[in-house]
Amino acid sequence: MTIPYAIGLDIARDELSKSAGVTPAGQALFRETFETRSQAPDWPERVKAQLAELERTRGTAKWVGVAATGVARADGTSSAGCAPAGGGAGVELGRISSAARVPVLNDAQAALLGEVSQGRPRERPNAILLTLGTGVGGAAMVDGRLLRGHLGRAGHLGHICLDPHGQPDIVRTPGVLRR
Numbered sequence: 001m002t003i004p005y006a007i008g009l010d011i012a013r014d015e016l017s018k019s020a021g022v023t024p025a026g027q028a029l030f031r032e033t034f035e036t037r038s039q040a041p042d043w044p045e046r047v048k049a050q051l052a053e054l055e056r057t058r059g060t061a062k063w064v065g066v067a068a069t070g071v072a073r074a075d076g077t078s079s080a081g082c083a084p085a086g087g088g089a090g091v092e093l094g095r096i097s098s099a100a101r102v103p104v105l106n107d108a109q110a111a112l113l114g115e116v117s118q119g120r121p122r123e124r125p126n127a128i129l130l131t132l133g134t135g136v137g138g139a140a141m142v143d144g145r146l147l148r149g150h151l152g153r154a155g156h157l158g159h160i161c162l163d164p165h166g167q168p169d170i171v172r173t174p175g176v177l178r179r
Helices: 043-058 107-118
Strands: 008-009 015-022 028-035 064-066 104-106 127-130 137-142
Touching: 008 043, 008 107, 015 043, 028 043, 064 107, 104 107, 107 127, 107 137
Parallel strands: 008 064, 064 104
Antiparallel strands: 008 015, 015 028, 127 137
16 A cells, blocks of 8 residues: 555454554545454454554555553553453553554544544534443543543543442443443
């Protein structure tokens, strides 16, 4: 591939994850699903192998980013709760490429940035996004800035406490909104 492009990896909490390639103008070059098998201990190696295969067949990407469920660390290297039962908490997803450190964002926050960049709310300074997948997620942008909050979970609507006596979720918030 001769044009500069980015690879985005969406790491899911279930068996299938997604990858996509896009140009700086937002043109989709490819979309694929791949088996993560996140219950298996070698799932991070599967993510690395997917990235390596994409770059082998399509050329080296200029940019690579990872979106994952859970709360991304402030330094952008991993996401707590990425795999079932929090198995991704210590996995340095930001080191899946030997070329450079890869930023890791929460999947809802990444989706909001994509929508603001290429979708209906394009170039709007304020936007809110609600995601419904394995769980309930969300993200918010105010005055053109993605809200992350002190713990990195601002806008994560699925982590809103509805019952203070309920069962804690992956970030220890009791009685959260569930799908």
